[in-house]
Amino acid sequence: MRLVIAQCSVDYAGRLAAHLPSARRLLIVKADGSVLVHSDGGSYKPLNWMSPPCTLKEEGQGGDALVWTVTNKAGEQLVIAIEEVFHDSAHELGVDPGLRKDGVESHLQALLAEQIETLGKGWRLIRREYPTPIGPVDILCRDAAGATVAVEIKRRGEIDGVEQLTRYLELLNRDPLLAPVRGVFAAQEIKPQARVLAVDRGITCAVLDYEVMRGRDDPSSRLF
Amino acid sequence: MRLVIAQCSVDYAGRLAAHLPSARRLLIVKADGSVLVHSDGGSYKPLNWMSPPCTLKEEGQGGDALVWTVTNKAGEQLVIAIEEVFHDSAHELGVDPGLRKDGVESHLQALLAEQIETLGKGWRLIRREYPTPIGPVDILCRDAAGATVAVEIKRRGEIDGVEQLTRYLELLNRDPLLAPVRGVFAAQEIKPQARVLAVDRGITCAVLDYEVMRGRDDPSSRLF
DNA sequence: CCGTAAATGTCGTCG
DNA sequence: CGACGACGTTTACGG
Structure with missing residues (x-):
């Protein structure tokens, strides 16, 4: 350098x-x-x-x-x-060993998939990254009554995320094996405008407590 | 420093x-x-x-x-x-005079407004940055038949831009003086998924050639 | 100060 | 290699 x-x-x-x-x-x-x-x-x-x-x-x-x-x-x-x-x-610096991160969306998704009952008692995971033609849905699951639920997870919930979930829901609801599918917008923090848009579209909002979820986590899956 | x-x-x-x-x-x-x-x-x-x-x-x-x-x-x-x-x-560096840019979206917008017939013969500009309650539409114009057209301009056309234009169109179409308003999604490059979504919503896609448009430009409006 | 949109975005991941 | 979404996005701009 x-x-x-x-x-x-x-x-x-x-x-x-x-x-x-x-x-x-x-x-x-x-x-x-x-x-x-x-x-x-x-x-x-x-x-x-x-x-x-x-x-x-x-x-x-x-x-x-x-x-x-x-x-x-x-x-x-x-x-x-x-x-x-x-x-x-x-200056000679050599190769850098690189960065270790913790607390990003993928980790939130893994935690929520593990602890899907955070969203409601009796809920069951169908799968993470459920594939659709326009991209994977973060989590697809069933509520206690057996109805399909699509979950979009963000660290910070903004309008974009609601739009994304809306597109998935529109597509999933065309599948007679899944329909009717409702949506849950889950984030550590949800912006007022995003919440308004979500509610207007019949999407449920869920605020996630990362620290609490991490506390319930299987420690072997932690980064450090 | x-x-x-x-x-x-x-x-x-x-x-x-x-x-x-x-x-x-x-x-x-x-x-x-x-x-x-x-x-x-x-x-x-x-x-x-x-x-x-x-x-x-x-x-x-x-x-x-x-x-x-x-x-x-x-x-x-x-x-x-x-x-x-x-x-x-x-080291003492002092205050920096800062950067001058050319070729970003605002410039593309100015060029397209000047050369609105790029989108179709007989088209006329209504105005750039046409105000709506949720933000300004990049360009509002009329086609040869006199129908209103809202144009969203991006350097790279992705899904976000189609969503943005869709929100504008929904709003503009509530105005009886303008309706019906159709949309044009204009970009130097349009991603396949964005194109699919746009077409599905009846939005026309237009690929812009910046170099060609710049060649037709009035040189006095250039930054340097 | 808050909210939205742009960026020479950059960076990972997955097909 | 391209497409796509996240990012400690950062940054500029408008109300």
């Missing part, structure tokens, strides 16, 4: 065109050739960048002036005109 | 829990206190990070060992345990 602090201007020509006027910035060149241009604020997103795989060509322009041209397979180009370099260092 | 190359392990506890085993990594501390943890590969996204506003607390553990604790307003924490430091430098 190479770190450069430099006064530079940047142009990107690819999926769109973008331009950065001259200023002092951090340039990062990673081992895979990718380049990031960071300012001293904003957030984790660089001002500009080129994703790997790509190649960096460095050309002198006389004096301190340099031009870096970064090109990827698709022909997208990032051109960095360097006026002055204030810092330039290289 | 401070740049540190260090052997470190990282834990994040916030919206989810995440852990990074010990490895050599780049740590960036920006002027606003935000922290990025980068490996020597991947892409522009850090392995882990804390967005501003946040505060960094640095504590010695004896020897080279250090612990950085980064906390934000919501109580989310990023804990970086540093075993060994290989590089540590600070």
